[in-house]
Amino acid sequence: MYTFGFISLNPKIENNYFTEVAKRSPHYDIECYRFSPTNINPVTHLVTGEKFYPDHQEWRSHEFPIPDILYDRCFYADHALAKNALAIMKWLKNRRDLLFIGHGLPNKWNLYQTLANSNLSPYVVKTIPVKDAIQTLSFLENEKKIILKPVSGSGGMGIACLEKENETISVIVEKQQQILRSSFPSITIAQKWIEKIRTKKEYLAQPFLQLVDQAKRPFDIRILLQKDGNGQWVERGRGIRTGQTNGVLSNLSAGADTEPFHNWLNSIDPKKIDFLKKEIEELTTQLPKIIEQTYPPLFEIGIDIGVAQDLSLWILDVNSKPGRKVVLETVPLAQESLYTAPLEYGRMLALQHEQGRKSYEKTFSNRNQ
Ligand SMILES: Nc1ncnc2c1ncn2[C@@H]1O[C@H](COP(=O)(O)OP(=O)(O)O)[C@@H](O)[C@H]1O
Ligand SMILES: [Mg+2]
Incomplete structure (x- = not known):
């Protein structure tokens, strides 16, 4: 027991x-x-x-x-x-x-560096740590629209977008399912705003990619991977999360809706489906390996994958404490495995741990005889 x-x-x-x-x-x-x-x-x-x-x-x-x-x-x-x-x-x-059963992951910046130096680098969004306002505004100048994320954030909290059109800089945030957009009266005020958020939390910045559907709603693919009773990574399910028209986030906690993966797949060019599926397969096989080569073992990960209009894929986020809602809502058959997985994997680990200890004790007592 x-x-x-x-x-x-x-x-x-x-x-x-x-x-x-x-x-x-x-x-x-x-x-x-x-x-x-x-x-x-x-x-x-x-x-x-x-x-x-x-x-x-x-x-x-x-x-x-x-x-x-x-x-x-x-x-x-x-x-x-x-x-x-x-x-x-x-x-x-x-x-x-x-x-x-799992040891958690470091912050987004640390994870970015690991993935950017792996063979998954083509799927990683260019990312810089936000050091100061001048550097951030020059990044904005080059990219025209950027997203700022707390290095240790989740659920879309604290995320803001900056956009530069002509000489005007605007900030866009989503709060309580409302999209709030305001323009800074001057560059100095924009600088002050960046310095202010920067003193509260560490942030990173990325180009804001057009990861939207035809209705201009941000969406992403959420895939839940867990280890089974043999310690092998398996996919429990994948679904689509869709936010609001002209919004920024596709997090469920920000009000996004879920949709089965195959519904979305049926909406894209049939000629591209096989290639896309293979690419996703490659991502889900490589990602846990790369992560566990660098960090302590995990039991589960939730991967957020953005899809651009040219169907290029982008790894947006890797969560070591993922929610189960997307899978529960879109892949009902996966439900039972979600509820038994922690027990199966946990028991396997405990047995292994016990055997390891026993063999250690045996070697130790033999040595001392
Ligand atoms: N570079 C980006 N370009 C466009 N949208 C993005 C970008 N990065 C994140 N998003 C959107 O913001 C959401 C939250 O970002 P994410 O990095 O997953 O942070 P969190 O840990 O808060 O979930 C994503 O699910 C996606 O909808
Ligand atoms: Mg996320």
């Missing part, structure tokens, strides 16, 4: 997911727990959280040792609690006796 722990700052956010996984856990001889990193007693290392009771199909308060297998589903905002939680997670991940 193994114990499995979902770690999250607010279990309510993914209550349905955690519960669906937990309902399937007895089949794998696994007990499920969920807790926040801030609820680990620093002295006893006992956790105050919840245990899933399969007989009653519900979570109940419980105190327990740190589970054998850990699944990090923490999403950090900027408040103090998150900073504290982040520090605790760092400590947990550095403990060699604990087993995480």
